[in-house]
Amino acid sequence: MGPGAGMWRNLLGLRQISQRTISTASRRQLINRVPEKQKLFQEDNGLPVHLKGGVMDNVLYKITMGLTVVGTVYVFYVLTVASMPKKQK
DSSP states (O other): OOTTHHHHHHHHHHHHHHHHHHHHSOOOOOOOOHHHHHHHHHOOSSOOGGGTTOHHHHHHHHHHHHHHHHHHHHHHHHHHHHHSOOOOO
16 A cells, blocks of 8 residues: 555545435425516516515615716716826926
């Protein structure tokens, strides 16, 4: 046996333990919530589809719009600065 034999034995043992752990773990039953979401998004409540998900959708929308406005203002600032001639000393 070479110096790496012990390492391989440890890796094989670890593989067997992990396979046993994964195969014997109890599985959680997931609830199918697709019909609920379909009903929510197909409901005619006057909201655009990108806001029908709730409060988190609204927060993400406002953050996106804020970043868009800030980015647009910054672009105009940079273009204005770039278009001005530098002062000669």
